[in-house]
Amino acid sequence: MNAPLIRRPFDVDSVRAQFAILGRSVNDRALVYLDNAASAQKPEAVIEAMAAQMRGAYANVHRGLHTLANETTEAFEAARSTVARFINAPTTDSIIFTKGGTHAINIVAAGIDVAPGDEIVLSVMEHHSNIVPWHFLRERKGAVLKWLDIDDDGGIDLEALDALIGPKTKLVAITHMSNVLGAKTPAAEIARIAHAKGVKVLFDGCQATVHGHVDVQAIDADFYAFTGHKLYGPTGIGVLYGKRDLLASMPPFEGGGEMIDLVERERVTYNEPPHRFEAGTPPIIEAVGLKAAIDWLESQDRSAIETHESALRDRAMNALRELNWVKLYGAAADKGAIVAFSVEGAHPHDVAQILDRQGVAIRAGHHCAQPLMQRLGVTATARASFACYNRLEEVDALVEALHKARKLLS
16 A cells, blocks of 8 residues: 655755756856756665665566565556556556557557548647657558647647548647747646537647646546656656557557457457557666656645745846847746747857856757747747756756857857
């Protein structure tokens, strides 16, 4: 059973003390890590949980009759229960462990029944992980991709969405929070509009799960995908939530051990979800790490974290607005703690490299969102993305580093 969680008052310095890497230097400067939308750092609780599992009770899961196998299976399935609670899934068997958010979306794309002319509705601000799998269906099965535009801040027009959904629409696949603009989408309203026309909805929750509370039942998600490494957990682990009847109707994604019921020379039958979609040895230690990350996050005051991250976002947005040589992208009032920008006359890659010399880590490029870059009229942006362990003073360090970059590049 999961031990009761004890929530601690939020204190950024106490939180930082649990992330050893934040104490290191880069280029003889104190590290200022602002690349959290790409991947977050890991608290000691996650590192220790994974190491302890390997040191004390490791074997392959399921089917084993010995003690180590049983103990490891219990730890693995406890992780599934923790994930189900975290997103308020109705049952644990609606939780599939995957290699990451990308893998989760690909499982759905491969599993839905699509005929030539069937339509998939996407927004132009999707991550490539929520675009390319649907292009596979376009290339291989004749599916048609329909694109929902956004406003300059990443807002979507629900009436336009309603108009896009037609009799041939098979699925709406849309982000719950943009990895570039930080814009949040009205998930419950999107699902309501789609369901009114008999259309299923998949949400990419890789950013949203980090920066707010996700309740898959409240938003009535048919599918919900997210990853562990952005959620203070390890790489190599992600989650696909699916409504039980939908998962039961889908064929396996990969073949191998665990996902079968019966294998004979002339036929094969398949296991029930979630195991139907977990072929081979699953990410056992990674699942333990994901559980530890969720337990760690839920032991914090998440409302206080959201307030802190909003303060980081506002401080960065307000400071960068004061610089007439910086252009901001996405200014929704309730956006997540993600700030995309460009520096006049400088390529974002050059800006990122100069900031790195000053110990400030940001991301630069198209952020796996090329259709959004086209919508914004650029090929790339710089992006500073914040986490609960960032200090307000680190925003000031970013701005100071940008001033130095401006001098070097002008």
